[in-house]
Amino acid sequence: MKTHPQDEALHQLLQHWTVEPRPDPGFRAAVWARIDSARRMAATWSGWLRLNVARVSYCAAASIVFAGTGGGLLAASQANREREQLIQRYVVSIDPHQQVNAPR
């Protein structure tokens, strides 16, 4: 088989070519971080909850406090409205003018 003179030159060049990668000081840490991250991937929801217990607890507590306060305020406002209606019913029952003027 015939070889091209340029192939020979290329061959010579490749004989002397070496790769000298620059050392990466964070390489080892990055590899371990990826291994650790893979280890931390929970297989179940309860496992995930255990891993994120602080964040989940905070969100659950905030949700209970906000919703509980909102429900209480709504109930208080409705009860106040009902009380006003009862007061008005009583006042109408003793005030002849309000009975005469009551819309029918």
Place this chain on the structure above:
Amino acid sequence: MNYRWITALAVVALGVLAGGASYLCFHHTMSMSSGQNHDSLMWVRHEFKLSGEKLAKVEALHEAYESVCAEHCIAIADARKELKRLQNADASPAEIKSAADKAKAIDARCIASTEAHIKEVAALIGGEEGRRYLSIVLPRVVLFDHAGPASLDLHPTPTHDTPAGK
């Protein structure tokens, strides 16, 4: 589904439950205190925690005043009806003025009578609660627009203790 989304849904559901429980809890308490039986005296009974002899006296006073109040209602409506009739019939100004004065006098008598009744009830309740009753009820009678458009329908109003048509 991502665990993050499942958790978010669970937290929202928890919030809805907490809100609903809080609403039911507070509303139940306040409804109980307002009473479910909506007779006109119910508010006074529960608001001022009346019971025993005091309650009996207030109820008797209220019952007695109902007939007085009904008489006043008829008198006010009659006076206004007469005034309206004279105005529509183009009666003399003197007649209209006389009817208007009569209506005003009846109005004043009724207001005075209602105020006296309210003060009597407050005195029966007594103490700080009596003053609180007065501060809630009296302004609603005094500040009411007594010259407002009148209804000449003399049937008892549905708001009265004796329901209309009974």
